[in-house]
Amino acid sequence: MIRVLLPAHLRTLARIDGEVKLSVTGAITQRSVLEALEAEHPELRGTIRDRGTGKRRAFIRFFACEQDLSHQAPDEPLPAAVAAGTEPYLIVAAMAGG
Amino acid sequence: MSGIRVLVGTRKGAFVLSADGKRDHWDISGPHFSGWEIYHMKGSPADQDRLYASQSSGWSGQVVQRSDDGGKSWQPVGNDFSYAGTPGTHQWYDGTPHPWEFARVWHLEPSLDDPDTVYAGVEDAGLFKSADGGNSWQELPGLRTHNSGPSWQPGAGGMCLHTIILDPVRPERMFAAISAAGAFRSDDAGQTWLPVNHGLQSEGIPDPDAEVGHCVHRIAMHPSRPEVLFMQKHWDVMRSDDAGDSWHEISGNLPTDFGFPIDVHAHEPETVYVVPITSDAEHFPPDGKLRVYRSRSGGDDWEPLSTGLPQQHCYVNVYRDAMAVDSLDTCGIYFGTTGGQVYVSPDAGDSWAPIVRDLPAVLSVEVQTLT
Numbered sequence: 001m002i003r004v005l006l007p008a009h010l011r012t013l014a015r016i017d018g019e020v021k022l023s024v025t026g027a028i029t030q031r032s033v034l035e036a037l038e039a040e041h042p043e044l045r046g047t048i049r050d051r052g053t054g055k056r057r058a059f060i061r062f063f064a065c066e067q068d069l070s071h072q073a074p075d076e077p078l079p080a081a082v083a084a085g086t087e088p089y090l091i092v093a094a095m096a097g098g
Numbered sequence: 099m100s101g102i103r104v105l106v107g108t109r110k111g112a113f114v115l116s117a118d119g120k121r122d123h124w125d126i127s128g129p130h131f132s133g134w135e136i137y138h139m140k141g142s143p144a145d146q147d148r149l150y151a152s153q154s155s156g157w158s159g160q161v162v163q164r165s166d167d168g169g170k171s172w173q174p175v176g177n178d179f180s181y182a183g184t185p186g187t188h189q190w191y192d193g194t195p196h197p198w199e200f201a202r203v204w205h206l207e208p209s210l211d212d213p214d215t216v217y218a219g220v221e222d223a224g225l226f227k228s229a230d231g232g233n234s235w236q237e238l239p240g241l242r243t244h245n246s247g248p249s250w251q252p253g254a255g256g257m258c259l260h261t262i263i264l265d266p267v268r269p270e271r272m273f274a275a276i277s278a279a280g281a282f283r284s285d286d287a288g289q290t291w292l293p294v295n296h297g298l299q300s301e302g303i304p305d306p307d308a309e310v311g312h313c314v315h316r317i318a319m320h321p322s323r324p325e326v327l328f329m330q331k332h333w334d335v336m337r338s339d340d341a342g343d344s345w346h347e348i349s350g351n352l353p354t355d356f357g358f359p360i361d362v363h364a365h366e367p368e369t370v371y372v373v374p375i376t377s378d379a380e381h382f383p384p385d386g387k388l389r390v391y392r393s394r395s396g397g398d399d400w401e402p403l404s405t406g407l408p409q410q411h412c413y414v415n416v417y418r419d420a421m422a423v424d425s426l427d428t429c430g431i432y433f434g435t436t437g438g439q440v441y442v443s444p445d446a447g448d449s450w451a452p453i454v455r456d457l458p459a460v461l462s463v464e465v466q467t468l469t
Contacts, residue, residue: 009155047158052180
């Protein structure tokens, strides 16, 4: 299972307590994880990625394994530890956005 | 006994203020959607338990919330506000072309007779409609694609469609106002639009009496006389007696004719309220005295209303969507400030009292008179 951590304001919106655990088939990439997340919680559509372009919203960042993945291509594989479920994929509200 | 529900949108959440018809003891609920900007909330005239809220944040963009039980519970509905076709460009602040980009919903206007139908005025300026309770939104592109669109430009708050007025007598007629483009009227239910700005004079645009380009801040109508419109412009308070075909100034003896909100008494269509603000740069009341001004003659002759309002060291603003009236026998007037106060006057403006004093900055105030 892929573990995803959301910022507090999106956990409230989607009525999520704690981590989200997702079953993702195929390659484990940022795109496949985000699509699985939005399929399970459709109210998050448009709040992490722009609805029209699919691009990361300017004040949202993606981190994992102490790396900033925000500018990686969406179809690049996520770190093995994220794919194995030992490390979470972090969706973070940027400092400047609030 | 009738009751009152005041829907307050703030920079950091929504609040619902409730009272009986006396309007002297208030229950406060909130913050709802804590931490999010609530640009506007409004109830359906056809179902007082159906509410819509515009929720947005710098992090996560736009969400629309709907309540079917008068605000006790909420559910997120659709947030796909895709412009129809290729949006094109409008003027940027510096006069260069800038692509149309959706930013947020400024105003939600529920239909007068169908709780599932609601209009949304958005930034960058466009008009959307939902006929399924907010689950899906379709643009009415005739407004944005008016041939003057490339010349529209943002006001200081962004290029927002902030006012939507539905004509209660002619269902095919509606009005919209955009900052800074001006006022528009549709006589075919939003399919096509006509700029209705004749008589407006604005400094800051190359042609002061141009067809479009005016920074209209708010328009108000009394439902018994839908051809009469009152406008608070960037500067100037204006009136039209012919559904916007022509406007004339009614600023009269106001201490300043800059301001944001304007509203009309529920039972007296010639009684109008504004909140004068010092200037475009000084967004606070003149002399540090918070005063609502009332005209009982449809404009020109204004009286200050200050009883119960702070009369020294007050430097708050009142935003365009932050004033509303109830329809009880003695009409109540409400407004919220950037200092987080929401004031009520249960006697049509003669006296005022704060309902709450310390909310986040108030973006919008709407009132429901409950039966």
